[in-house]
Amino acid sequence: VVALGVEKMTDHKPEDVASALMGAGSEEERLSGATFPGLYAILARAHMKAYGTTEEQLAAVAVKNHFHASLNPNAQFRSPVTIGQVLKSSCVADPLKLLDCSPISDGAAALVISSNKKYIPGGKKHVYISASAVATDTLGLAKRRSLTELLATQLSAKRAYSLSGISPDDVDVAEVHDCFTIAELFAMENLGFYKKGTAASAVSRGETTIGSSKRLVINPSGGLKGCGHPVGATGIKQVVELVEQLQGRAGKRQVARARVGLAHNVGGSGATATVHILHI
Amino acid sequence: MISPVKIWRNQKYVKGMIGKTGIIMSWTLIRVPPADFGYQAPYPVVIVRLHKWSIGKINKFTLDKK
Numbered sequence: 010v011v012a013l014g015v016e017k018m019t020d021h022k023p024e025d026v027a028s029a030l031m032g033a034g035s036e037e038e039r040l041s042g043a044t045f046p047g048l049y050a051i052l053a054r055a056h057m058k059a060y061g062t063t064e065e066q067l068a069a070v071a072v073k074n075h076f077h078a079s080l081n082p083n084a085q086f087r088s089p090v091t092i093g094q095v096l097k098s099s100c101v102a103d104p105l106k107l108l109d110c111s112p113i114s115d116g117a118a119a120l121v122i123s124s125n126k127k128y129i130p131g132g133k134k135h136v137y138i139s140a141s142a143v144a145t146d147t148l149g150l151a152k153r154r155s156l157t158e159l160l161a162t163q164l165s166a167k168r169a170y171s172l173s174g175i176s177p178d179d180v181d182v183a184e185v186h187d188c189f190t191i192a193e194l195f196a197m198e199n200l201g202f203y204k205k206g207t208a209a210s211a212v213s214r215g216e217t218t219i220g221s222s223k224r225l226v227i228n229p230s231g232g233l234k235g236c237g238h239p240v241g242a243t244g245i246k247q248v249v250e251l252v253e254q255l256q257g258r259a260g261k262r263q264v265a266r267a268r269v270g271l272a273h274n275v276g277g278s279g280a281t282a283t284v285h286i287l288h289i
Numbered sequence: 290m291i292s293p294v295k296i297w298r299n300q301k302y303v304k305g306m307i308g309k310t311g312i313i314m315s316w317t318l319i320r321v322p323p324a325d326f327g328y329q330a331p332y333p334v335v336i337v338r339l340h341k342w343s344i345g346k347i348n349k350f351t352l353d354k355k
Contacts, residue, residue, distance in 0.1 A: 028325070037344055042326040043346075044323050047319045100320050104317075150336060151336055
């Protein structure tokens with residue numbers, strides 16, 4: 010089976026792209042003039058209020074992912090950024106600034122998947138799919154049970170961990186859906202990597218950064234934020250990154266001793282979530 | 290420009306949203322709006338707890354320039 014993701018977004022004006030993407034939002038969100046940066050800004054405000062998360066901590070996610078992207082020859086942005094640059098970038102939807110947001114991207118990615126070992130080229134480590142799971146929540150934010158958690162991510166992760174017999178502590182490398190900096194913190198906490206309210210300080214301490222992480226590296230590709238977010242290709246791109254990491258072919262961004270990888274993709278503002286767990 | 294047909298179709302929705310009070314649960318200020326909302330930006334969008342949570346745009350507000 011060939012799984013192919015392709016996206017071309019840069020031929021359109023940003024406001025037209027924003028309107029088109031809101032097709033994945035609820036009707037009342039569209040009528041309210043909400044945008045996806047706006048919806049994630051609402052989630053960010055709720056997280057800041059509940060756990061004291063700061064704008065500097067959000068910026069640290071962008072800094073980390075741009076650093077990772079600087080090591081990735083396929084990344085859209087290969088220049089590191091500083092906390093100050095993120096904080097000084099223009100505001101898109103308070104408190105999210107331009108450098109808190111993933112870009113409009115073009116891109117494509119492909120996977121060849123087979124259950125027949127005779128089709129698998131020799132000389133490379135085989136990467137196996139341990140589990141794939143999907144879950145859904147309400148389309149709009151206003152009908153969610155909480156603004157500080159993503160239920161679809163929690164449910165899909167729980168199913169994937171159950172199917173694979175792998176726990177969050179076993180994961181060495183993860184590609185998560187950081188469409189905005191706050192989204193990476195939500196992913197870290199709802200995938201079970203960190204307790205609620207603790208992900209932001211962990212990112213600031215470098216716990217998920219290549220070179221300083223002792224347990225888990227998150228978004229070594231640069232994520233959606235640094236590597237790019239060609240919407241229709243992002244999910245495949247995440248798995249391609251994991252395959253390269255698990256095969257030890259990721260070059261300067263190689264995560265040491267990577268044996269288990271997790272890919273987490275999100276639809277809309279968390280209405281759907283998929284989790285794939287891979288291992289060698 | 291929002292289609293008059295869309296405005297007409299949403300009258301029931303709008304009617305159900307006005308004249309209520311509630312608590313703002315979270316909010317943002319949209320500074321980069323989607324198409325059709327450009328002339329209104331910046332504007333706040335809030336999640337309000339009424340009898341159930343609801344999302345909406347505030348039409349009258351004061352923006353602190355600081």
